[in-house]
Amino acid sequence: MKAVLLGLFASLVISGCATHKSPTGRSQMLLFDEAQMSQMGAQSFDAMKKAEKISTNKQQTAYVNCVANRITAVLPDQSLNWEVVLFDSDQINAFALPGGHIGVYTGLLKVASDQDQLATVIGHEVAHVLANHGNEQVSRSQMTNAGMQMADIALGAGGVANKDLYMAGLGLGAQVGILLPFGRDQESESDELGLELMAKAGFNPAKSVTLWQNMAKAGGEQGPELFSTHPSHSTRIADLKALQAKVTPVYQAAKKQSLAKCQ
Structure with missing residues (x-):
C-alpha cells in the first residue's frame, strides 16, 4: 500500500512540473497548443x-460590447476578433474562452452597477484566457486522472481490501491538495492581471473593491476557503486593495486619452 501511495504522489508531482511561465511568472504546465485550445x-x-437564451436588449448588448471592446483593445495580442454575447439569465456571472469569446449574463448587470465594475469582471475573465488558465486546468485534470487510474489499477492488482475506500480518500486528497488550491491561484492571478487590463483601458480599478463588496452581498455566506476554487470575498477584497498602488498610475495615464463612456 505504501508503494502505491508513493507512486500516486510521484505522478501528482509530475503533473506540477513547469514547462511555461504565466504573465506573472508563475510556473505552468500546458499540454495543449493554442490551436487546440481555440477549437x-x-x-x-x-x-x-x-x-442559453441570448438577450435581445440592444442597449444592454451595446453597453457590454463597449466595455469588452475597450478591454480587448489593450491586449498584447490583437490578432483575435473577440465575440461578445449577452445571455438573458439571472446568473451573476461572466466568462471568457480561448479563441476570443466572452459571455456575460444579464444578472451580472444588476450587481456590477457601472462601467468600471463591469470592466472588473470582464477584465478578470479575459485575464484567465491571457494567462492560459483553461489550458492549465485541462492539463492538470488530465494528469491527475491518469494518476488516479494508475492507483486504481495498482490497488486492484495488489488485492487490497477496501479499495473503493482508499480511492475515495485519494480522490479527496487530490481535489483539496492540488486542484482546488490551484484554482485559487488562478483566480488571484486573474484579479491582478484583470486590474491591469481595466486600468490600461481607462476604467477605474478602485471600483473593483466596490464590485466585490456588492458580490459579497449578493452571494451570501461562503463555505471554508479551503474547499473553494475561489478566494473568500474578504481575501479577494484585501488583495484588490493592496494592488491599487500598482495600477492607479496606469489608470491615471489612460485617463489622459479621450475615451467614450460606456452606458
Whole structure:
C-alpha cells in the first residue's frame, strides 16, 4: 500500500512540473497548443449559444460590447476578433474562452452597477484566457486522472481490501491538495492581471473593491476557503486593495486619452 501511495504522489508531482511561465511568472504546465485550445473554446461557446437564451436588449448588448471592446483593445495580442454575447439569465456571472469569446449574463448587470465594475469582471475573465488558465486546468485534470487510474489499477492488482475506500480518500486528497488550491491561484492571478487590463483601458480599478463588496452581498455566506476554487470575498477584497498602488498610475495615464463612456 505504501508503494502505491508513493507512486500516486510521484505522478501528482509530475503533473506540477513547469514547462511555461504565466504573465506573472508563475510556473505552468500546458499540454495543449493554442490551436487546440481555440477549437475547444469555439466549440464550447457555440454549444452555449444554442443552449442559453441570448438577450435581445440592444442597449444592454451595446453597453457590454463597449466595455469588452475597450478591454480587448489593450491586449498584447490583437490578432483575435473577440465575440461578445449577452445571455438573458439571472446568473451573476461572466466568462471568457480561448479563441476570443466572452459571455456575460444579464444578472451580472444588476450587481456590477457601472462601467468600471463591469470592466472588473470582464477584465478578470479575459485575464484567465491571457494567462492560459483553461489550458492549465485541462492539463492538470488530465494528469491527475491518469494518476488516479494508475492507483486504481495498482490497488486492484495488489488485492487490497477496501479499495473503493482508499480511492475515495485519494480522490479527496487530490481535489483539496492540488486542484482546488490551484484554482485559487488562478483566480488571484486573474484579479491582478484583470486590474491591469481595466486600468490600461481607462476604467477605474478602485471600483473593483466596490464590485466585490456588492458580490459579497449578493452571494451570501461562503463555505471554508479551503474547499473553494475561489478566494473568500474578504481575501479577494484585501488583495484588490493592496494592488491599487500598482495600477492607479496606469489608470491615471489612460485617463489622459479621450475615451467614450460606456452606458
